[in-house]
Every structure is written in C-alpha cells, then in structure tokens.
Amino acid sequence: MKTLILSSSLSPRSRSYLLCRATEERLLREAGCEIDFVDLREVELAPHHRPRPQDMDTLKERITAADNYILGMGVHCYSVNDSLKLVLDNCCEGMVGKFFGILCAGGGQRSYLSTMHLTQICMNEWRMIQLPRVVYALWKDFEGDTIPEGELSLRLDEFCRDFHSIGGKLLR
Numbered sequence: 001m002k003t004l005i006l007s008s009s010l011s012p013r014s015r016s017y018l019l020c021r022a023t024e025e026r027l028l029r030e031a032g033c034e035i036d037f038v039d040l041r042e043v044e045l046a047p048h049h050r051p052r053p054q055d056m057d058t059l060k061e062r063i064t065a066a067d068n069y070i071l072g073m074g075v076h077c078y079s080v081n082d083s084l085k086l087v088l089d090n091c092c093e094g095m096v097g098k099f100f101g102i103l104c105a106g107g108g109q110r111s112y113l114s115t116m117h118l119t120q121i122c123m124n125e126w127r128m129i130q131l132p133r134v135v136y137a138l139w140k141d142f143e144g145d146t147i148p149e150g151e152l153s154l155r156l157d158e159f160c161r162d163f164h165s166i167g168g169k170l171l172r
C-alpha cells in the first residue's frame with residue numbers, strides 16, 4: 001500500500017512534522033508499506049486565484065498516486081493551518097473516497113477538537129474515510145526535537161498499527 005504523508009506546517013520547528021516523521025519510521029517497519037513523504041516547507045504554494053506554481057501540479061500528481069494519506073497539521077485559530085487549506089482547496093481531487101488519518105500539534109489541550117475542521121473538509125468535500133484515532137500533541141510532549149518513550153510514543157504506535165491494518169483492508 002502506498003501512503004502519502006503530508007507534513008503541512010511551514011514552521012521551521014514544526015511539532016507536527018516530528019509526528020509525521022515518527023509515523024513514517026513506524027509504518028516503514030510494516031510489511032508492504034511504501035511511503036511518499038511531502039514536507040510542505042519545500043513546496044511553493046499559492047492561493048486559488050493567484051498564478052499556480054508548478055510545485056502544486058506536481059503535488060497533485062503525487063497525491064493522486066497514493067492509496068491513502070496521513071495528514072499532519074498544526075492548529076491555527078482552532079482550525080487547520082493556512083498551508084494545509086491551500087492544498088485541500090487546490091490539490092486534492094485525487095483523494096476522493098480514500099482513507100486518511102490525522103496527526104496534529106497544538107499549543108493548548110483545549111484546541112484538540114480543531115481537527116474536526118479537517119475531518120469535515122475531507123469527508124464532505126472529498127468523501128474520504130477517516131481512521132477513528134487522532135494523535136494530538138503539545139510542545140510539552142516532546143523533548144527538544146525528539147519524541148520520548150511514553151504516552152505520545154505509544155499513541156503513535158497504536159495509530160500506525162490501526163492505520164496499517166484498516167488501510168490495508170480498504171485497498172481496492
């Protein structure tokens with residue numbers, strides 16, 4: 001199964017990027033898992049009514065080629081970050097009907113339901129099916145730029161186990 005991991009934060013010290021990399025590491029240990037990792041910090045983006053960079057067409061092709069998706073987001077104003085919204089609005093036709101999971105970094109515990117906006121977009125616009133398990137992490141869950149052994153690491157293990165198992169069953 002070919003999984004595209006989209007790390008959508010543009011922050012140089014992104015926490016959701018670390019969640020995405022940790023997930024990639026775990027999924028690569030599973031049998032038959034191929035990963036395409038997109039770091040949006042390396043992709044030129046533009047809003048819908050502005051000239052479209054070639055990078056966005058390339059990203060759209062990579063998205064279309066994948067069987068399923070792991071979307072990494074940072075919470076901005078209780079919602080998805082702006083760069084992820086640009087991708088959702090402009091590059092995601094190829095996601096229709098496919099399976100996805102969400103990894104999220106927030107600044108505070110009370111924003112954990114912000115991922116529901118991503119759920120709404122993926123389900124209502126792209127008719128996607130979500131893994132019923134979100135990994136939500138705060139700065140305090142990390143030690144520098146690493147994920148320590150303990151709760152967050154275990155939640156990532158569970159996320160990957162379920163994503164791989166359900167994702168495999170949903171392949172057409």
Ligand SMILES: Cc1cc2nc3c(=O)[nH]c(=O)nc-3n(C[C@H](O)[C@H](O)[C@H](O)COP(=O)(O)O)c2cc1C
Pocket residue numbers: 009010011013014015016017073074075076077078079105106107108109110111139
């Ligand atoms: C513009 C902006 C808005 C934010 N809004 C929220 C918010 O509503 N709730 C929250 O918990 N954290 C908020 N934060 C904090 C980020 O969610 C936090 O820094 C997180 O680590 C971002 O993900 P990233 O590190 O992958 O970029 C905001 C940060 C920025 C830059």
